[in-house]
Amino acid sequence: MSKTEFVSPEGFRIDGRRPSEIRTFRCQVGGVSQNADGSAYVEMGCTKALAYVYGPKEARRGAMKTQCGVLTCEVSLAPFSTADRRKRSRYDRQTVELALTIRQAFESSILLELYQRAQIDMFVHILETDGGHKAAAINACNLALIDAGINIRDSLVACSAGYIDGRPIVDMNQAEINAGGVELLLGVFARTRKVSVIEMDSKITPEVFQETYEACIAACRDLYTAMETAVNDTALRLVHSK
Amino acid sequence: MNVSILTPSGPSPLDSSGGISSQQQLVMPGQVIPTHSGYMRGHGTTEENGQLIATVCGLVEQVSALIYVRPLRSRYVGEVGDVIVGRVDEIGNGRWYVEVCSSQRAQLHLAAINLPGSVQRRRTEEDEKEMRRFLAEGDILSTEVQRVQSDGLILLHTRSAKYGKLENGCLVQVPPQLVRRQASHMVNLPCEPPVGVVLGNNGYIWVGLPQRESARDTINYALGEVTYQAVSPPQRQAICRVRNCIAALSAHYLQLTPQSIMDVYSASVRGKLEVSSLTNPEVVRDLIREYIKTKT
């Protein structure tokens, strides 16, 4: 049985992309929910994530902190999101971990000291996964926070990357992830380039890590350009309406 | 019976009658705002390494030395003197906690309202127990912002005859950015028959029977003056039409002023549109397009 080639000698991946090319990024900032203060929808290739932000609003009595606001996050992976349908409980380890990752990432970006006695709730729905659903979730939350007018220091952009056939590849789809190998998730601030989220669970050499890391940072930059254009377009539409 | 099922359409390309002037700058969070020396930092900004950074998506505004970013969408941020329409959420500790669509509930102290019979005296424990007689949980009222504390807490007062409990109408909620400070927030629109509108700066708008003018300044509003009145069918039609017009303007993110509401109202009457047809997004889109054409 011949080994599947994920990066051809000419430098093309199985879906025709170059190793440093991200998938088609589409998003809708605002207008996804009638009730939420902020909402966003993100598509990275076939992966689809929806984020709603409610707040800032009065914090629940038990959760109230005196010096700064409270941020909560709930993630839900729809049963139909994966190829094999799987109904997950609310306390599923994967979703709880992802919710925690997202919460901690945005706690560093939101100026919570401006929201004393208030609470901001984020709700994420992963509707379809084809690899990179964590990155899509983070990107959707970022756009939803911008839509809600919540004060954030900088935009947080996330992307995944791997290393296959001797080359680092970015924004992997499920087939490439299933091949095994590195899976690095990075969440980076757009302006300061500081890293807020970093996740990887593979044994690799420092050189491979360096290459993968740099490729991922470059991919985040590309993603941010796309996100910035979308936010700009939405903002111009609102400004023109006035 | 009216049943319709529509297929979705993309965002409508509205005529760009507004637009950003050359002086205005649209920023995204994390972008650097160019500044001169001696500036003061306002809302929507933060300072990092000597640079002024925007923290919300919005337009940069400058008032003398103060530079701030006005967000395009956000919850209501209180300012002294704003007229607010709120809903009582809870009563306790000698105050009403009023929901105003802000980051915290606003507070209306017992000392900040007028007592029945316009009596001027200290509030007693009896008054505290009787608070529900003035305003109960769920009641809607119009008030004014007295003070905003440093942590953002809004303190309200109703020490004027024009403020108080609202009756004989319904509430519409719109983004707070669409209701700017204007000459009068409590207007009787010249519809046929007239409709009373209270435009809250916090985005809550009350539409109902016209408010009656009152000559005396310190009238007790909670007991006796504001009563239930039967709403006749033509009055109800007018009220519901105004409500739908406000919802139409809000859906297309247009400023709400008595003038703009009346213009859309007149356009809908001219177009012989049924009040219920204004719930159809396609009808609303055409109506707003026509309104914008008449504006330019």
Next chain:
Amino acid sequence: MLSQSTLSPAERRFLEDGVRQGFRNDGRGLLDYRPYTVETGILPSTSGSSRVRSFGTDVLCAVKVDMGSPPADKPDEGVVSVNVECSASVAPHGELEGGSSSRATGRVGGGRRDDSGEGWSAYLGALLDDLCLPPCALDKKALCVSPHVYAWHVNVDILLLNAAGGVLDAMSLAMRSALRDTTLPSVSVGSRDEWEEEDTADGVQQSKPPFDVDERPTAGTPFPAQDIPVCVTVGQVCSHYVWDMSSEEESCAEAQVTVAVDRNGRCVAVHKSGMASIDPTGLLQVLKDAGRVGVELIKKLEAAMAKLGTGQPVVRERLGFMAA
């Protein structure tokens, strides 16, 4: 009640007087429906999907079809199961913790979903199953591939993204349109000699024939969804019957009746909720009107789906959540 929003006594009186005059807050008559926006085929990885929106209520439905064994007691039928999940941002009964009430337009802020949220989801799922998938509406025998051996397991997942009145109606529309969008792949089951020995979980050896699935969408058969009913909910407000209620009207309704109606206007199932009792003559009129409304809804739904091009290979680009 499916939803509650806090209304002041003044707003209640205004609303109730309006109902008595036959004129609701948004100008609709008592029998008028708010327009629904429906789109199908928005999740390509599923067998069928749809999204139904109506003035705030937002429902997403996805259908996934799997090959499995027929149930032991009905060896010539397939299995269809409905699962409802309410987004954590939709707290049941419009209550938020900490005493903050929801606002007049039924806006439900992000309340933390506790166990009652999951209870509500299970209740809605069971109700939808009873109302919209009774034996007379769905021919489960058409889902059987090979009696005693193979049958389709159809999982219908409904995700309630936002609730602003008329939740059951929107869910039933979403389910019907998603199932109409679903294609059952063409399957060929191997002959008797090709049966393979397979170990089941009990360690007992069982023979199972191999099967071949033709993935091409044009080769499959559409899911038999023509007779699936839609739900029509009516509320009783001050002894008047109000159709397609908003969440403010739902909080004023003393009782609610949901009728499942098929495309011929026949009533398939009825469910009543709420504390008040309903006058029987009034109920008969409600059933008659429900029949008319249901037929109209299904007719308009079929027209909308024809416009979208359901069941065929995707002709136009699906907007999905990118729609306005």
